[in-house]
Amino acid sequence: MDVWRRLLLATVCGVAVASVYAAQTVLPPMADSLGVSARHAGWIVSAGQFGYLIGLVLLVPLGDVVAGRRRLIAVHLTVTATGLFVTAAAPAAWTAFAGLALAGMFAVVVQTTVAYAATVSPPAERGRTIGVVTSGVVVGILGARFVTGVLAQVWGWRSMYAVLGGLALVLAALVLRALPPEDGSRRPVGYRQAVVSLGGLFGQRLFLTRGLIAFFLFASFGTLWSGLSLPLAHAPWHLSESRIGLFGIAGLAGALGAARAGRWADAGRAVPVSGLALVLLIASWGATAQLSRSLWLLAVGIVVLDFAVQVVHVSNQHVLTTAHPERTSSVIGGYMVFYSLGSALGAAATTSVFSSHGWAASSLLGAAFAACALIVWATDARRRSGTARAGTGVTGARRGGEQRRRGTPEQAGPVADRSAVS
Structure with a gap:
């Protein structure tokens, strides 16, 4: 896994995830074109998220x-391209929703790609590789906002889905030619x-804890990026799609967070x-809430938020893949089921909250989701600490019992000390 192959995998993830999130920049004109009310515009993004959820359950296993994940990655990219082309040509809302759901369903190629990267990397470099590949997800979600914003402003929102579809087809061909095969030590299962194994994970404490953190983490993330274009497109800023997309560049700091988190x-x-990243996430909403007063404070909040989100996301994946390497x-x-549900929420x-109560209420909502993630983390950390202390106590008691039975010098030491004191 040299640097070029890591970058290829990161690009695959970026294009795949952009197919789900591309609508965030152009929600107002896309909703108008398809006849969707402003109050329900968020469902355009949610359609892709629900398709993603189905793919996580049915396709990721x-x-x-x-035996070879390379071919699976290529097939998923090809079907994702099909869904993107359907969306680009959609004459009505229901057709666009169907295309977005299909593209989202097979955009789970991201998870297959991360699994492939983790498998072909040496254990000592697994976190680094996951970090680099995950940085592609950040670029896809945020960097594509600028590109799609420009495309939408120049040629209309449909053009960005056509371009993403073409990129997905090119990447499908590159994957088959450039990526190395897996070593063959992995034994495929039925x-x-x-699928049963996937269901069994939901009964494990470690998995549920990391999953709940991801659920609230990406609910907070989705609150920002799915709602941000609405206040920026209205008073007092009245920004165009391309200018709204520029804020995605600020969020690219999250890519640095992903790479550093792997190390x-x-x-x-x-x-x-x-834990530290979740505290930063809550704090970031204080700056983001100042959108109506200062775009600079908004940019600072975006940088901090995306950095924090990617640190937690990469850490979660590293913990889980290390615990379940097989x-x-x-x-x-x-794990990404929680991610998808949180993002859709x-x-x-x-x-809906912005339409009724404005951006301040949306910011409060995002901060509340982040606080819930921190509570889950703190509860788990407290449990781990208690378990560690209990384990130390049991070990010490066993050692003391063995010493008393054997009459070791460690038993005599305290007695001698007490004699000296008397």
Whole structure:
């Protein structure tokens, strides 16, 4: 996995995830064109998210079923392109929703790609590789906002889906030619077994904890990015699609967070760093809430928010793939169910809240989601600390019992000390 192959995988993730989030920049004109009310515009993004959710349950387990993930990645990219072309040509809202759902369903190629990257990387470099690949997701969600904003302003919102579809087809061909095969040590399982295994993960405390953190994390993330174009397009700013897309460049700081988080995770600091990042996430909403007063404060809030989100996201994936190295596709797919549900909740809720109460209320909502994530993290950290103390106490008691039975010098030491004191 040299640097060029990592970048290829990052690009695959970027294009795939952009197909789900591209509508965020152009929600007002896209909703007007398709006859969707402003109050329900968030459902345009949510359609892709719900398709993504279905793909996580039904398609991601295929990564543990097939022997070679390269071909699976290429197939998923091809079907994603089909959904994007359908959206670009949609004459009505229901056709666009169908195309977005299809593209979102097969955009789970992101999870297959992350699983592939984790499998072909040495354990000591797994966090670094996941960080680089995940940085492609950040670029896809945020960097594409600027590109799609420009395309939408020049040629209309349909052009951006046509361009993304073409890129997906090109990447499908490159994947088959450039990526190395897996080493063959992984044993594929049956599809039913893979799906059952995915369901079994939801009964594990570690998985549920990381999943709940991801749910609230991306609900907060979705609250910002699915709702941001609405206040920026109205008074007092009245920004165009291309200018709204410029704020995605500020969010690219999250890509740096993803890369750095991978190194921190390799160093064994994934859990404490996640807690600090969640505190930063809550604080970022204080700056983001100042949108009506200052675009500079908004940009600062975006930088901090995206950095924090990606640090937690990469740390979560590192923890889970390390705990389940034999079924990376299933564990990442299951984890991303929480991601998808959280993102869909944030997208749908923020447009409704903004329409009724304004951006201040949307900011409060985003901060509340972040606070819930921190509460889950703190509860788990407290449980881990209590378990560690209990384990130390049990170990100490056992050691003391053995010393008393054996009459070791450690037993005599305290007695001698007490004699000296008397």
